[in-house]
Amino acid sequence: MIYTITFNPSIDYVIKVENFKPGAVNRVVSEQKYPGGKGINVSRVLNNFEVKNKALGFIGGFTGQFIKDSLQSEGIYTDFIEVSEDTRINVKLNSNEETEINGAGPTIKEEDLNKLFEKIEALTSDDYLVLAGNVQKSLPVNIYSLIQEKCASKKVKVVVDTTGEALTSTLKYNPLLIKPNNHELSEIFNVEITNREEIIHYAQRLREMGAQNVIISMAGEGALLICNEGVYHASAPKGTVKNSVGAGDSLIAGFLAKYSQTSNIVEAFQWGAASGSATAFSMDLCEKEYVEELITQVNITKL
Template sequence: MIYTVTFNPSIDYVIDVEEFEKGKVNRVTKEYKYAGGKGINVSRVLKNLDIQSRAFGFIGGFTGRFIVDSLKSQGVETDFIEVSGDTRINVKLKSKEETEINGAGPEIDEEALNRLFKKIDKLSSKDFLVLAGNVQKSLPMDIYSIIQQKCSHKAVKVVVDTTGEALIATLKFNPFLIKPNNHELEEIFNVKINSKEELIHYGNELKEKGAENVVISMASEGALLICNEGVFHASAPKGIVKNSVGAGDSLIAGFIASYSEKSSLVEALKFGAATGSATAFSMDLCKMEDVKKLLTEITITKL
């Protein structure tokens, strides 16, 4: 089974305004409401790929109920923990420029966190656990590492998608997969990266620090996989980018979906690249038919 953890879910409220004017009344031309959060995105895409998962996380209030109802209507299995306070709302304003306003979300107390730990303690070596997104200020910055330590003696395949020190702290527990992009690598190593060769260099450093597999997403330039079998590049298919939200989460979902069935890292890279691109070319998260159309356009090259 694949499990995802989203500490800070959201309602993603996406609105289109033809000509946004600051300080004036603006009329919305289109609006959409989605259950959001990186782990939730992974679960939603997995469902679209006919792979079952279970979404863990923390929800609260009327906004939290929207999250549960929305996911239930899509057939996504959930096992959320209720906390006091309301699940946050993130506003995505699309006009000539794209603007995001993200809510803070409720605090998570020790009792609620221990309830999550009890759920995670039941996982086994047959399971994948996706830890995705930033961590609220009410939680320890190394919470992902704490969870990994609980999983390490059971050989759970842990996937980590976060940034900065929170990511670095997880490497000592040998995550199965991490997925930084080029900007996140620059932040981690405090450098400016100007070439694919430099991306590979710093990706290898993360692997040497403990990550089993490193996927580096590069938007229109595709993705890199650094693993024990070598370094592989997946080309990016051509298309019009309509939605940048969730593309990285979709890459992870596609990668795990493929690997869980075929146990091939290279095939997983190809399927993940197609899934990430399919979401980028869609208004919402991709469907299986979108992914299949792009698979033939992706070339895998061993570097």
Template sequence: MIYTVTFNPAIDYVLEVEDFNLGNVNRSKDSYKYPGGKGINISRVLNILETDNQALGFIGGFTGEYINNYLRELGIQTDFISVEGDTRINVKLKSGKETEINAPGPNISERDLEALFNQIDQLKSKDFLVLAGNVQKTLPRDIYSRIQARCMDKDIKVVVDTTGEALISTIKNKPFLIKPNHHELSQIFDVEIEDREQAIIYSKKLLELGAQNIIVSMGGEGAVLVSQEGIYYGEAPKGIVRNSVGAGDSLIAGFLAKYSQSKDTIESFRWGIAAGSATAFSMDLCSKEEVENLVKSINIKKIN
């Protein structure tokens, strides 16, 4: 089973405004809302790709109930922990350029954390655990690393998708997969990474530090996979980018959907790129048909 953890979910409220005018009344031509948060996005795409998974994390108030009900109606298993306060609402304003306003979210208490730890302790050998997204500032920066430590003796494959110190602290625990984009990789090493060759150099350093598989996404420039099996480059398919939200999450979901069935790292990389691209070409997350159509066009090259 694949489990996703989202510490700080959100309702993403999308407003499309034809010509946004700051300081005046603006009327949207369209609006919609859906559950957000990296782990939740991964659960949704796994579900789209007909891969069983369970969404874990923290929700609160009427907004939290909306997320829980939405996911269950899609057929996704959930076991969220209820906390005090309301799950946040993030506003995505689409008017030519895309503008985001992200709220902070509720606090997580020690009691809430213990409840999550108890859930993690029930996972079994061969399960996958996805730790995705940033955590509230009131929590320890090494919280993902602490969760990893509870999994290390059980052969649980832990996937980490976060940034900065929170990501760095997990490397020593040998995560199965991490997925920084090239900007996030630059931040880790305090350098400017501008091309594929540089991305490979610094990904190899993460491999040496303990990460088992590193996928660096570079938008329209494709992605690189640095793993114990070798170094591979995947070209991004051609298409019109309509949505930047959830593409990286979809890449992880596509990878895991295929890997959980085949254990083939390279083919899983191909499916990851297809899912990430399909979401980028959509207004929301990808569809199964779109992913399957794009997979045929993804060219993977072995570099080393």
């Protein structure tokens, strides 16, 4: 089973306003509400691939119930822990320019966190666990590494998608996959990276620090996979970018959907790259049929 954890889910309230004017009454032209959060995005894309998975995390109040109901209506298994404060709402305003207003999220108490630990301790070597996104200030800064420590003895296959120290602190537990982009890679090592060779060099350092596989996403320039078999480049298919939200989460989901079935790291990389692009070219998260359409445009080259 593949499990995802979203510590700070959200309702993503996306509204479109013509010629937004601050300080005035503005009329909404269109609106959508989506269950949001990086782990939830991974769960939704896996579900689009008909891959069984379960979404874990913390929800609260009527907003949390909306997220739970939305996911279950799509056929996604959930096992959320309910907290006393409401799940946050993130507002994404599309007008002459894009504006985002993100909520802070609820406080997670120690007893809530212990409930999550109990669920994690039940996982086995047959399971995958996706740790994705930022976490609330009420949680320990090393929460990802604490979870990985619990997973290590069970040989749970862990995927980590976060940044900075939260990422590097997990490497000693040998995550199956990490996925920083080229800008996050620069921030990790506090350097300016200007070319592909430097990206590969610093990605190799992440492997030396413990990551089994590293994927570096580079937007329109495709992606790089650094693994035991070598270094591979995936070309980016052609298309019009409509949505930047969830492309990285879709890459992870596409990768896991294929890897969990075949254990072929390079093939999984190709499907991940196609999934990330399919979401970028869609208004919502990618559908399986569109990924299958784009897969032939993703050329894998061993460097």
